[in-house]
Amino acid sequence: xxxxxxxxxxxxxxxxxxxxxxxxxxxxxxxxxxxxxxxxxxxxxxxxxxxxxxxxxxxxxxxxxxxxxxxxxxxxxxxxxxxxxxxxxxxxxxxxxxxxxxxxxxxxxxxxxxxxxxxxxxxxxxxxxxxxxxxxxxxxxxxxxxxxxxxxxxxxxxxxxxxxxxxxxxxxxxxxxxxxxxxxxxxxxxxxxxxxxxxxxxxxxxxxxxxxxxxxxxxxxxxxxxxxxxxxxxxxxxxxxxxxxxxxxxxxxxxxxxxxxxxxxxxxxxxxxxxxxxxxxxxxxxxxxxxxxx
Amino acid sequence: xxxxxxxxxxxxxxxxxxxxxxxxxxxxxxxxxxxxxxxxxxxxxxxxxxxxxxxxxxxxxxxxxxxxxxxxxxxxxxxxxxxxxxxxxxxxxxxxxxxxxxxxxxxxxxxxxxxxxxxxxxxxxxxxxxxxxxxxxxxxxxxxxxxxxxxxxxxxxxxxxxxxxxxxxxxxxxxxxxxxxxxxxxxxxxxxxxxxxxxxxxxxxxxxxxxxxxxxxxxxxxxxxxxxxxxxxxxxxxxxxxxxxxxxxxxxxxxxxxxxxxxxxxxxxxxxxxxxxxxxxxxxxxxxxxxxxx
Numbered sequence: 001x002x003x004x005x006x007x008x009x010x011x012x013x014x015x016x017x018x019x020x021x022x023x024x025x026x027x028x029x030x031x032x033x034x035x036x037x038x039x040x041x042x043x044x045x046x047x048x049x050x051x052x053x054x055x056x057x058x059x060x061x062x063x064x065x066x067x068x069x070x071x072x073x074x075x076x077x078x079x080x081x082x083x084x085x086x087x088x089x090x091x092x093x094x095x096x097x098x099x100x101x102x103x104x105x106x107x108x109x110x111x112x113x114x115x116x117x118x119x120x121x122x123x124x125x126x127x128x129x130x131x132x133x134x135x136x137x138x139x140x141x142x143x144x145x146x147x148x149x150x151x152x153x154x155x156x157x158x159x160x161x162x163x164x165x166x167x168x169x170x171x172x173x174x175x176x177x178x179x180x181x182x183x184x185x186x187x188x189x190x191x192x193x194x195x196x197x198x199x200x201x202x203x204x205x206x207x208x209x210x211x212x213x214x215x216x217x218x219x220x221x222x223x224x225x226x227x228x229x230x231x232x233x234x235x236x237x238x239x240x241x242x243x244x245x246x247x248x249x250x251x252x253x254x255x256x257x258x259x260x261x262x263x264x265x266x267x268x269x270x271x272x273x274x275x276x277x278x279x280x281x282x283x284x285x286x287x288x289x290x291x292x293x294x
Numbered sequence: 295x296x297x298x299x300x301x302x303x304x305x306x307x308x309x310x311x312x313x314x315x316x317x318x319x320x321x322x323x324x325x326x327x328x329x330x331x332x333x334x335x336x337x338x339x340x341x342x343x344x345x346x347x348x349x350x351x352x353x354x355x356x357x358x359x360x361x362x363x364x365x366x367x368x369x370x371x372x373x374x375x376x377x378x379x380x381x382x383x384x385x386x387x388x389x390x391x392x393x394x395x396x397x398x399x400x401x402x403x404x405x406x407x408x409x410x411x412x413x414x415x416x417x418x419x420x421x422x423x424x425x426x427x428x429x430x431x432x433x434x435x436x437x438x439x440x441x442x443x444x445x446x447x448x449x450x451x452x453x454x455x456x457x458x459x460x461x462x463x464x465x466x467x468x469x470x471x472x473x474x475x476x477x478x479x480x481x482x483x484x485x486x487x488x489x490x491x492x493x494x495x496x497x498x499x500x501x502x503x504x505x506x507x508x509x510x511x512x513x514x515x516x517x518x519x520x521x522x523x524x525x526x527x528x529x530x531x532x533x534x535x536x537x538x539x540x541x542x543x544x545x546x547x548x549x550x551x552x553x554x555x556x557x558x559x560x561x562x563x564x565x566x567x568x569x570x571x572x573x574x575x576x577x578x579x580x581x582x583x584x585x586x587x588x
Contacts, residue, residue: 022474117558119420120438120472125413144414145473152474178414179439180316180446264411 016098018105022113022153025067025106029154037064041156043147046070046107047087047201048096051191055160058188060101067154068097069106071113076142087204106154113149122148124171124178127265131167131258131278132289143168144175151176156183164190164198166276166291170265190290192218198290205286213251214283217290220245224277228294233271235259246281255280255287262293310392312399316407316447319361319400323448331358335450337441340364340401341381341495342390345485349454352482354395361448362391363400365407370436381498400448407443416442418465418472421559425461425552425572426583437462438469445470450477458484458492460570460585464559484584486512492584499580507545508577511584514539518571522588527565529553540575549574549581556587 019025032039040059044052048070059066070093077083090107097105122144127133133140151159161169169187176185191199196218197211206214220242227241242257260267262276271294278291313319326333334357336349342364353360364387371377384401391399416438421427427434445453455463463481470479485493490512491505500508514536521535536551554561556570565588572585 026476115472117420118472120416120418120469122473123415123417125415126411127413149472149474152476155476175414178409178412178443179416180443182320182446182449 016094016102016105018094018107020106020108020112022108025104025153028104029067032065033155038157039063039154040066041150041154041159042066042068042102043150043159043161044068044070045072045086045201046093047089047204048093049191049199049201049203051162051164051199053096053100054191055162055188056097056100056102058186059158059160062158062186063156065104066102067104067106067156068102069108069150069154071106071108071146073113073142073146074110075114075145076139078136078138081136082202082205085205087201113146121145122175122179124175127167127171127174130260130265130267131256132280133167135255135280140168140171144171147172148175148179148181151181151183158184158186160186160188162190163187163293164200164289164291166262166278166293167265170263170276196222198288200288202286202288206283210251210283210286213249214286214288216246216249216252216283217279217281217288220279221277221290221292225292225294228271235267235269235271235275238271238277242277242279246279251283253282255282310388310396310399312388312401314400314402314406316402319398319447322398323361326359327449332451333357333448334360335444335448335453336360336362336396337444337453337455338362338364339366339380339495340387341383341498342387343485343493343495343497345456345458345493347390347394348485349456349482350391350394350396352480353452353454356452356480357450359398360396361398361400361450362396363402363444363448365400365402365440367407367436367440368404369408369439370433372430372432375430376496376499379499381495407440415439416469416473418469421461421465421468424554424559424561425550426574427461429549429574434462434465438465441466442469442473442475445475445477452478452480454480454482456484457481457587458494458583458585460556460572460587461559464557464570490516492582494582496580496582500577504545504577504580507543508580508582510540510543510546510577511573511575511582514573515571515584515586519586519588522565529561529563529565529569532565532571536571536573540573545577547576549576 040063042055042059072086074083121141123141124144128140173185197214223245224238224242239257246252246254257279259275259277262274275294280289334353336353338346366380388399415435417435418438422434467479491508517539518532518536533551540546540548551573553569553571556568569588574583
């Protein structure tokens with residue numbers, strides 16, 4: 001009898017396993033390693049969308065085996081953040097991963113990932129001081145710690161992260177360099193809705209009205225790109241342009257607008273090297289982020 | 295022509311390589327892994343003595359290949375500590391490692407281990423609050439960071455640490471558990487001089503008179519063991535006994551005397567589970583540590 005996908009439907013990738021135990025995952029990894037197979041890792045918090053799918057697609061293309069982790073990592077949420085309401089749909093995630101050709105979906109409980117007396121943390125300093133780091137204290141410590149754990153468990157050849165979380169991508173690259181993790185961090189470009197809104201699991205929080213208002217993020221960045229194309233190099237002026245666009249939307253409240261060096265994430269005054277323009281904006285109660293590299 | 299050891303003398307282990315580049319070390323590790331060989335790692339700061347030798351001997355017994363790292367890790371020294379004067383003798387270290395049967399001595403420069411803008415650190419909290427952690431702020435952060443790097447570079451099956459640095463051993467064990475490093479931490483018992491002084495690279499700092507005075511550390515711990523054997527279970531009384539012995543030596547100045555749980559390193563009032571009695575004592579300007587497990 002054809003068992004089909006775990007989600008109960010027939011799927012293109014009958015062999016995908018859903019695993020919740022670290023031990024079982026490691027056993028699978030070890031047998032792959034013995035065969036000399038390369039491994040791609042796509043770490044996610046689930047509620048997967050087209051953005052995640054693009055990471056998985058690329059991982060499937062570039063590796064013999066692919067592990068997608070779905071883990072809403074409690075230690076990267078602040079006490080006032082949306083841990084308990086973060087959207088989840090593991091059955092849909094399974095189907096998406098299976099259809100995309102992933103080999104293992106790793107979906108552990110928090111208790112499987114953290115002992116009660118867990119006390120080890122990985123910090124990337126400097127790069128985490130600005131942008132989301134300053135607005136979400138402890139967030140990147142949580143991210144770096146769980147990603148270090150996933151790296152040690154999965155020992156991937158390549159790990160895939162979206163460019164939408166630009167600071168996260170830069171921080172993980174730095175961590176991999178500094179701690180000598182033996183893998184390549186692959187950054188993948190932002191996937192957008194047809195109207196320009198960057199795909200995000202948190203978009204699901206938006207009411208119909210807020211969904212429309214949220215367009216203001218990509219609009220403001222497009223305006224910045226235009227101004228840059230026309231030759232503007234003063235970052236204060238560029239920030240002002242973005243802020244003006246954002247402030248034109250009554251439902252939007254700016255969390256930050258920053259123009260920084262794309263590697264060091266340090267604020268720049270004149271655009272000379274590659275820059276990252278990163279913004280975080282509340283649309284109602286939902287905090288959205290977006291960015292462009294120029 | 296027989297090349298002999300790197301130290302210039304004929305040795306039992308002609309094949310030992312001394313490597314200073316991370317890249318070259320990783321190439322060696324990868325070729326070993328391809329052959330399916332097991333790897334033991336002995337991380338040291340060099341100026342090797344019988345204590346280190348016992349770790350290397352055990353690693354040679356238990357693994358197909360052994361890497362000894364000799365690296366005086368700058369980031370685990372405080373600004374007022376002995377980084378610049380820490381004793382070094384790489385030629386003697388090479389001979390000792392080679393004779394003991396190590397396959398690679400890894401001896402990198404600080405610039406090979408740390409980029410100028412290195413900004414990633416590994417912290418073990420709680421376990422590092424007391425004992426040496428409270429006396430040497432940043433010390434264990436430096437240790438955990440460099441050991442994480444070595445683990446990622448060498449990917450050992452087993453890593454060997456001396457029980458003399460009892461807190462370090464407990465912290466590394468915790469870090470390995472919490473971050474899912476796929477290796478076994480092996481703690482090896484304290485090696486002592488004939489008269490009882492725990493072997494330490496820092497013993498070389500001691501004048502003749504101080505060398506004699508330093509015996510007071512092991513003496514005080516022996517007294518504690520006697521008192522425990524006689525049934526004493528109150529840790530305050532045990533500490534008092536140790537302090538009395540230490541204070542009887544004019545050249546000794548107590549840094550700390552602690553009785554803690556051997557796993558959590560939390561102070562205990564009554565001896566019920568396995569305890570660690572750890573002491574740090576200045577003999578003149580030299581800070582020495584010693585401990586017993588009961």
